[in-house]
Amino acid sequence: MMTQDMLYEVRNGAAWVTLNRPDALNAMNQNILDGYSEVIEKAEKDPEVKAVVFTGSGRAFSAGADLKYVLQFMGSGDPVKVRTFMKQAYEAFARVGECEKPTIAAVNGITAAGGLELTLACDLVIAAESVKIGDGHINFGMLPGGGSAIRLPRKISETRAKYLLFTGELLPVQKVADWGLVNEIVPDDQLIPRVEELVAKLTSKSPLAMRLMKHLVDQALDMPLDRALQTEMQVWEAYGQSEDVIEGLTAFTEKRKPAYKGR
Incomplete structure (x- = not known):
């Protein structure tokens, strides 16, 4: 405590x-x-x-x-x-x-x-x-x-x-x-x-993107380069279906600040 x-x-x-x-x-x-x-x-x-x-x-x-x-x-x-x-x-x-x-x-x-x-x-x-x-x-x-x-x-x-x-x-x-x-x-x-x-x-950034990015950097330090790059691609494929990535891109096209939800 x-x-x-x-x-x-x-x-x-x-x-x-x-x-x-x-x-x-x-x-x-x-x-x-x-x-x-x-x-x-x-x-x-x-x-x-x-x-x-x-x-x-x-x-x-x-x-x-x-x-x-x-x-x-x-x-x-x-x-x-x-x-x-x-x-x-x-x-x-x-x-x-x-x-x-x-x-x-x-x-x-x-x-x-x-x-x-x-x-x-x-x-x-x-x-x-x-x-x-x-x-x-x-x-x-x-x-x-x-x-x-x-x-x-x-x-x-x-x-x-x-x-x-x-x-x-x-x-x-x-x-x-x-x-x-x-x-x-x-x-x-x-x-x-x-x-x-x-x-x-x-x-102000996507908390989900931040978490995944941190995980990638930390994990890649102990991986061979080819495996690390493959892992990055796999993580990106999953993240590409998230609400946050859509919100970030939409906010850019609408010229406003994004409102990320972390999912």
Whole structure:
């Protein structure tokens, strides 16, 4: 069940999820890790929600897992407890990555370890210009458990991923943006307005087309090219019978804004 550690608000067509432990740099405890599945399920079931935005309160997006919480498992010497924690971390970010609706990381401050893994699980990343970002697990003798060792080299190059993973450094956001990890950098005071602007653009599109497009991109990464192209054709054939594609084309010919219904 969500607590004050993770806030959820729906406004202007998007679910805004705020990590809310500012005094702990939004370090992820059990409440937050368990909360990801809940907020994604809630957003997916709400027809008013067309996108999901993740951000942090205070001066951090997230510094990663709460190390005191992690130590309860890792310091126990009990393999069952260790496996329980790793499964919890894996499932949290996997659920974000699998969300049927577009996800946006509105990165507002320090971003490390699990914070980085959250951005990697999101579809789009908009960052404030003061942000510093990196992996950081190695600084505490830890391995990534939420996907950064796997997703990071797929987002940027293998050598760049290894640099972040091996050094544990937090780099200026401009550096990682040049590497392809961030879509856009904005002045700190423009982060939320810019994300709201992006949300408005996304929510004006067909939610059905958006869901299918996201699915195609994600699935194609692990497919041979010929199979991926065939899959795209098959999905398009089915989508071509939808109300949304007819509405989009009709609105164009009638010179009006389309009113999509998601079906």
